[in-house]
Amino acid sequence: MDIILETRALTKEFKGFVAVNKVDLQVRRGTIHALIGPNGAGKTTCFNLLTKFITPTSGQILFNGTDITHEKPAHIARRGIIRSFQISAVFPHLTVLENVRVALQRKLGTSFHFWKPERSLYGLNDRAMELLREVDLDRYADLATHELSYGRKRALEIATTLAMEPELMLLDEPTQGMGLEDVERVQHLIKKVSANRTILMVEHNMSVVSSIADTITVLQRGAKLAEGPYAEVSRNPDVIEAYMGSASTELQGAH
Structure with a gap:
């Protein structure tokens, strides 16, 4: 079971495209594992297929050897495939700790027990603090x-994702819009x-990809163009031709 996630001839068409x-x-x-490619290469569509936000036109998706091609997003999440934005920190006026605690509630299936007193959630604080320490946010x-x-x-979004105990984390552009x-x-x-986890991520920053990715899959016009370690x-x-110009220079320069 070395392969946690596999796709076979995965295809998605939109009205002929x-x-x-x-x-x-x-x-x-x-x-x-990083998915990279020029704009319009199909990276985000591929992510949406894996998390069942959209349905494949044809092909298969297997997780731990089980065909999940036709399962619903909630079932996929319960299997342990969690995409970062699904549990994102969308409560700006809650504290950092409270955001993680909400994510822990989701895992327990008690999200909608609003009639319970707040103190009933205090038992989640220790685990929430563990997660905040893991992402270096405990002092906040x-x-x-x-x-x-x-x-x-x-980083908080990653903590709330970790609260769902993912076996496979999907990170969509985790460093987009950030300063150095x-x-x-x-x-x-x-x-x-x-x-102790498996991560599949879409990332444009080649410096990040070259530093942390074990394997890279390059997509172009929806098809797999190349795969292997960054150096290769x-x-x-x-x-290099697919990226062209400044992007290909960045690709080489990050090595």
Whole structure:
């Protein structure tokens, strides 16, 4: 069971336009696997297929050897495939601790027990603090979330995702829109939380990809163009041509 997630000829068409074209993907357990490619390559569509936000036109998705192609998003999440934005920190006026506690409630299935007194949730505080320590946010536990920097809000999203006990974490552009300091913080964080988990991520920042990804799959026009470790993929002539110009320079420069 080295392969935790596999797709076989995964395809998605939108009114004649092929967004994902017969993609074969194998994600090894315990690794960080990055999906990269130029704009319009099909990366986000591929993510949406894996989490069943959209339905494949054809092909298969297997998780731990089980065909999940036709399962609903809630079933996928219960199996342990959690996408970062699904449990994102969307409560800016709650404290950092309270946001993680809400995510822990979701895992317990008690999210809608509003009639329970707040003190009934205090039993979740220890686990919430453990998760905050894991993402280096424990000293901000009592801070209102809207006061966090953008990078630390993304770290909080990772903490709330971890609260769902994912077996496979899907991170969609985890460093998008960040300054250098926040990028380095979140890059370190992803590496840290990957210790006992599998991570599949879409990421544009080639410096991040080159630093932490074990395997890279390059998509172009919805199809798989290349796959392998960064050192190999970054020298692939087809990949360099696909990125072109400044992007290909960035691809080489991050090595």
